[in-house]
Amino acid sequence: MPLSVSLSIEGDTTVIELTGELDAGTAPDFHQTIEKAAGHGTATVEINMAGVGYMASAGLRSLVFARQKVASNVTIKVTGASEPVVRTIRTAGLDRSIVLTDE
Amino acid sequence: MSDSHPPRKARTPLTEPAAGELQVPASFGSLAAIASFVQAVAGRAGLDRRAAYRLRLAVDELATNIVMHGYRGGDGRITVRGRSGPGRARIVVEDSAPEFDPVAGCLPPATELPPEQRRIGGLGIHLALTSVDEFSYVRHDGRNISTLTVQAEGTDPCPPLP
Numbered sequence: 001m002p003l004s005v006s007l008s009i010e011g012d013t014t015v016i017e018l019t020g021e022l023d024a025g026t027a028p029d030f031h032q033t034i035e036k037a038a039g040h041g042t043a044t045v046e047i048n049m050a051g052v053g054y055m056a057s058a059g060l061r062s063l064v065f066a067r068q069k070v071a072s073n074v075t076i077k078v079t080g081a082s083e084p085v086v087r088t089i090r091t092a093g094l095d096r097s098i099v100l101t102d103e
Numbered sequence: 104m105s106d107s108h109p110p111r112k113a114r115t116p117l118t119e120p121a122a123g124e125l126q127v128p129a130s131f132g133s134l135a136a137i138a139s140f141v142q143a144v145a146g147r148a149g150l151d152r153r154a155a156y157r158l159r160l161a162v163d164e165l166a167t168n169i170v171m172h173g174y175r176g177g178d179g180r181i182t183v184r185g186r187s188g189p190g191r192a193r194i195v196v197e198d199s200a201p202e203f204d205p206v207a208g209c210l211p212p213a214t215e216l217p218p219e220q221r222r223i224g225g226l227g228i229h230l231a232l233t234s235v236d237e238f239s240y241v242r243h244d245g246r247n248i249s250t251l252t253v254q255a256e257g258t259d260p261c262p263p264l265p
Binding site: 021023024025054056057058060061067083084088091092093096097 | 131132134135138153156157159160163164167170171212213214215217226227229230233
């Protein structure tokens with residue numbers, strides 16, 4: 001099932017918007033975009049997951065990759081994630097280093 | 104001692120006709136077909152969205168593990184069978200990769216470590232095992248056979264999910 005990934009810059013935030021399903025087959029597209037976002041050097045990287053209906057552990061690997069790729073003083077925010085996606089992120093303990101918000 | 108057994112109490116039957124079988128190449132490209140198959144079984148069992156999501160996640164993680172670590176990217180096949188009973192769905196996943204018992208191979212996430220120091224991997228199996236209500240594994244005839252069962256929410260007490 002496809003994943004669409006878009007990237008934009010709003011002020012000092014790089015926004016990655018994901019729509020579709022994030023599994024081992026689709027996560028590589030997300031990885032490529034994370035690398036681009038890391039290159040922008042903004043203070044915040046926001047990953048909007050409102051359109052993500054499903055996320056497997058491959059998505060967690062992508063988030064870990066994002067945390068490793070951007071500078072440690074850059075905030076990574078995940079916004080709009082559905083309840084099962086939030087549960088998956090919390091299971092991995094990633095909510096300690098990535099900000100989860102409802103916006 | 105008597106040879107006669109009392110009539111067996113009717114248990115929640117899982118003896119309905121099998122919902123069928125899906126055989127796919129062991130590749131990431133097959134994950135979508137496996138997901139559709141699992142969702143159809145969950146739908147026939149009357150699982151709600153949350154329970155159906157848990158079952159899909161578990162089967163997806165197991166299949167991903169078979170592709171990545173079982174066959175190590177080489178040729179192979181994954182067989183998925185489904186069965187739906189009232190209020191529960193059961194999926195059997197089979198492969199002929201080297202022996203791998205998910206329960207023995209499950210490493211809980213190293214949540215105390217910052218992500219930049221984490222080993223990547225191991226999380227999938229943990230997610231799979233914590234998403235289902237019952238899990239069993241056997242190695243038989245050179246095949247890994249995992250059986251995953253999810254109850255409809257509220258059907259039975261589910262183990263607490265982390």
